[in-house]
Amino acid sequence: MKRVFHFIPGFPSMSTRDSRHLAQTLATAAAAYQTSAVIPHCPSCAAPCCKLDKLVLELDWAQVKGLWQLGESRKEFDKRLAAGKGPIEIRPANGLYYAHSKPCPAFDASCGCTVYTTPLKPVGCSDFPVYEDGGEITADLRCEAVDLDALKATLNKALGPDARIRQTADRDFPFLVTLSVKRY
Numbered sequence: 799m800k801r802v803f804h805f806i807p808g809f810p811s812m813s814t815r816d817s818r819h820l821a822q823t824l825a826t827a828a829a830a831y832q833t834s835a836v837i838p839h840c841p842s843c844a845a846p847c848c849k850l851d852k853l854v855l856e857l858d859w860a861q862v863k864g865l866w867q868l869g870e871s872r873k874e875f876d877k878r879l880a881a882g883k884g885p886i887e888i889r890p891a892n893g894l895y896y897a898h899s900k901p902c903p904a905f906d907a908s909c910g911c912t913v914y915t916t917p918l919k920p921v922g923c924s925d926f927p928v929y930e931d932g933g934e935i936t937a938d939l940r941c942e943a944v945d946l947d948a949l950k951a952t953l954n955k956a957l958g959p960d961a962r963i964r965q966t967a968d969r970d971f972p973f974l975v976t977l978s979v980k981r982y
Contacts, residue, residue, distance in 0.1 A: 817933055820979065827956035831949050832928055839943035841910075847926055848905035850887070852940050855920045862888065862895045864918045865903045892922035935977040941944040946975065953977060 840855055842848070848851050858867070859872050866885060877976065878884045887900040894945050904913040913919045927941035928949060937944050950963050957963075968974040 799924075821930055821933045823956055824935055824953070824979070826935065828928045828930050828935055829955050830956075831952045834952075835945065835948055836927060836941065836943040845940075845942065845944060846905070847923075847941065848902045848911065850898050850900060850902055853922075853926065854896050855902065855922050857888075857897060859894045859895070859919055861918050861920055865913070867903075934979075937975045937977065939975060941975040946977075950977065953979070 817952060836851065862868065862875070863872075866888075870878070875884065876890060879888065879890055885897075885900075887897050889896045889898075902911075904911055904918065906912050911919070911923070927938035927944050929936055935949070937949055939946075946965065950965075953963055954961060957979060964978045964980055966976050966978070968976070
């Protein structure tokens with residue numbers, strides 16, 4: 799996923815360097831929150847994200863080939879998908895593939911993710927459910943481990959006392975909450 803940096807509302811004179819620093823601070827805080835609050839909850843989760851019931855994974859060709867253990871070329875696979883003879887959980891778009899509705903083939907109920915420490919692990923698996931994007935934090939409330947108050951406390955600690963966090967929800971997908979930072 800390509801991340802873009804832009805000027806943040808509330809930071810009208812922020813330089814690109816300051817914007818990058820804010821984005822890095824937010825990314826570090828999001829990762830700390832995931833490590834302390836989300837990941838410890840995963841083994842007891844009632845709805846593991848690896849089941850892909852509600853989530854969509856963005857994958858490149860190498861990930862699709864490796865996760866689904868395909869021996870064919872990309873061209874052959876794309877033809878098979880177009881003919882409706884490929885894995886029904888995969889949809890191609892914009893040079894990428896999107897998987898949903900079936901458990902991830904790398905998920906093993908007895909031992910968890912079999913590609914966790916490999917290049918096959920999709921970026922979305924590391925980012926979900928809390929990630930920095932363009933100088934803001936996105937939190938996906940479909941994850942039962944997300945506690946917005948605890949996440950805001952983590953961000954406030956990382957940003958300092960002059961930061962204020964504004965919370966908004968996506969109109970079409972209200973489970974996607976954006977936390978933006980404003981300084982006073």
